[in-house]
Amino acid sequence: MARPKEFDREKVLDRATRLFWERGFGGTSISDLEAAMGIGRTSIYAAFGAKEDLFMAAIDHYDATYSIKLRNALNAGLPVRQAIERYFEELMIAFGDPDLPLGCLVTNVAVEGDRGTTRMGRRIAASITRAEDTFYRMLRQAQVEGAIDSRADVRAIGRFLVASTHGLSALAKANSDINALRDVVAVIMASVDTMFAGGGAANANKPRAANA
Secondary structure, eight states: OOOOOOOOHHHHHHHHHHHHHHHTTTTOOHHHHHHHHTSOHHHHHHHHOSHHHHHHHHHHHHIIIIIHHHHHHHTSOOOHHHHHHHHHHHHHHHHTOTTSOSSOHHHHHHTTOOTTOSHHHHHHHHHHHHHHHHHHHHHHHHHHTTSSOTTSOHHHHHHHHHHHHHHHHHHHHHOOOHHHHHHHHHHHHHHHHHHHTTOSGGGTTSOOOTTO
16 A cells, blocks of 8 residues: 655645745635645645645745744834834835735635635634734833824724735735835825824724813
8 A cells, every 4th residue: 555645744835835925815716726736635635634724724835934024023022103114115025025925814815805704704804803903012111102192092003003904915916116116105194193193994983182
C-alpha cells in the first residue's frame, strides 16, 4: 500500500493562503487548491479538513505571517501619529511587492459578503474587529496621555482607519500606481490630524465646552 505523500504543512498552507488571497473563497475550488498546494484532496482533507476549514487555517496563517507587520507597526511604542504613518507605509510596501497577491485577503473575501451570517463571515468580521480594537487601544492610550484631544471619538477614528485600510486594499487591486495610493494616505493622515485635534465628523457627537 502506498504511503501518504509527506509535505511541509506551513509551505502548503501558505500556497493555499495566497490562492484564497488572489481568488477569494468562492472563486477557489478544491481542484485549484490541489494544483496550488501540490498535494491531493485526500491529503488536504486529512491535514486541514474541508475547504472552509482550510480557509480558516489560511486566515490564521495570513494574520500570523502578513498582517502581523501592520499590528507590529501600531504596537512598537511610537508616538501615535508616527505609528499610524508607519502602519500605512507597511501597507504600501505590501501593495508594491510583486511577489504578493493584490490587495488584502480579508478585503478580497469580505466583498463576497454575508455580514457574519456564516462561519466564514464571522471569521472575517472577527479579523476586522481585531484590527479596529488594535487601533482603538493605541488611540485611547494616546488620548489618556494627552496626544489626542479629549473630545475625539477614538473608537470612530479606529473604524475610519480600518475602513481606509480596506478601501486602499480594494484600490490597490485596480491601480498599479503606488504614488496614487500614497496620495490617498496623505489625505487620510490630514483627516487624522483634524480628528486628533477634536474636529471632524468622527467627533460630531462629542459635547463641546460652552465657550468652544
